[in-house]
Amino acid sequence: MLILCPNCRAPVQDARQVDESGVVCDSCGHRWAFHRLPLFVLTGPSGSGKTSVAHRLMTGMVPEVVFVEQDLFWWGDFRDPSDDYANLGNVCLNLAFELARNRRPIVLVGSCWPSRYETRSRRRFFAETHYVALVSEDSVLRARLEARGPGYWTQAIETMIEWNQMLRRGETTNDKSIHLVDTTGATVEETADEVRHWIRERL
Ligand SMILES: [Zn+2]
Numbered sequence: 218m219l220i221l222c223p224n225c226r227a228p229v230q231d232a233r234q235v236d237e238s239g240v241v242c243d244s245c246g247h248r249w250a251f252h253r254l255p256l257f258v259l260t261g262p263s264g265s266g267k268t269s270v271a272h273r274l275m276t277g278m279v280p281e282v283v284f285v286e287q288d289l290f291w292w293g294d295f296r297d298p299s300d301d302y303a304n305l306g307n308v309c310l311n312l313a314f315e316l317a318r319n320r321r322p323i324v325l326v327g328s329c330w331p332s333r334y335e336t337r338s339r340r341r342f343f344a345e346t347h348y349v350a351l352v353s354e355d356s357v358l359r360a361r362l363e364a365r366g367p368g369y370w371t372q373a374i375e376t377m378i379e380w381n382q383m384l385r386r387g388e389t390t391n392d393k394s395i396h397l398v399d400t401t402g403a404t405v406e407e408t409a410d411e412v413r414h415w416i417r418e419r420l
Pocket residue numbers: 222223224225226227242243244245246247
């Protein structure tokens with residue numbers, strides 16, 4: 218954790234020091250108010266249009282929120298897949314928490330299930346979490362991924378097709394509902410507009 222107690226400057230080391238009403242300092246007992254914000258996650262398989270849509274949304278379409286790509290941390294120990302990429306999940310939650318102190322909700326962009334975040338103690342930094350996934354018809358997804366060329370290996374394509382199917386069947390983790398946006402036949406602008414509306418309804 219990065220924040221320091223405003224009274225004694227001791228670092229807040231543990232998410233358990235955060236609850237609905239604020240933060241409690243383990244060292245001096247000082248409590249200060251902390252406004253918990255919602256956390257948004259834009260997910261979906263590679264090829265679903267996530268990156269293009271996020272790029273469009275980041276042009277000021279939803280100035281009330283801040284978009285952050287999970288892949289910002291796609292290096293070193295953050296690529297360790299243990300415990301559903303716990304290192305990556307935790308660092309993203311830390312960053313989202315720090316940015317949210319400016320009273321701007323965060324939208325984390327990247328392929329993941331809710332378990333990437335819902336199982337972490339740092340989840341307590343946020344009020345509600347909301348998940349939206351971009352999906353498409355399998356044939357469309359396959360064509361998009363194959364168009365990426367030989368660098369995108371076949372196994373990854375099959376994995377993404379399978380994940381696309383799971384999402385479309387309504388599968389999820391941690392009992393979190395995932396709102397689906399079908400990008401089949403939709404332009405980037407149309408999909409971005411739909412995601413924008415979905416976010417604004419939840420602010
Ligand atoms: Zn203190």
